[in-house]
Amino acid sequence: MHSRAEVWASLESVERAVSRLFPEVRFDMDGNKSLSVHVERQDLDEMLGNLIENAAKYGGGSVFVTVGVAGSMAEILVEDDGQGISPEDRDKLFNRGVRLDSSKPGTGLGLAIVRDVAEIYGGSITLEESEDMGGVLARLRLPLAA
Numbered sequence: 001m002h003s004r005a006e007v008w009a010s011l012e013s014v015e016r017a018v019s020r021l022f023p024e025v026r027f028d029m030d031g032n033k034s035l036s037v038h039v040e041r042q043d044l045d046e047m048l049g050n051l052i053e054n055a056a057k058y059g060g061g062s063v064f065v066t067v068g069v070a071g072s073m074a075e076i077l078v079e080d081d082g083q084g085i086s087p088e089d090r091d092k093l094f095n096r097g098v099r100l101d102s103s104k105p106g107t108g109l110g111l112a113i114v115r116d117v118a119e120i121y122g123g124s125i126t127l128e129e130s131e132d133m134g135g136v137l138a139r140l141r142l143p144l145a146a
Contacts, residue, residue, distance in 0.1 A: 004145035031067035036145035050110035055080035082135035
């Protein structure tokens with residue numbers, strides 16, 4: 001049995017760490033502050049850290065995180081206001097070592113790690129266009145803790 005992790009506590013911790021790396025980026029968070037997921041806290045921190053750091057690194061200066069419920073899953077949306085990713089490139093980014101922008105530091109492992117860890121727990125990750133912000137929307141779904 002997996003332990004349970006509080007989503008909001010993890011988000012606040014990750015946001016503080018990413019804010020130190022990207023002090024110019026504005027972060028906003030909204031949604032259900034009481035959700036817990038059936039995921040080890042360290043794994044949740046790693047997944048959220050990769051998604052939020054990517055949004056800060058490749059976005060246009062604003063990152064918005066929303067926490068909610070979709071059926072039996074917690075749904076964490078990480079959106080940025082960057083230039084986005086073409087639909088044909090989105091799935092490629094889940095392959096280890098694939099990077100679309102080599103001008104910024106990175107290994108191309110972050111999204112592959114998020115996908116692999118989410119799937120271990122019965123969750124999923126998708127990349128979509130952010131209709132509200134114009135950049136990328138990363139949709140992370142993880143099983144709710146009872």
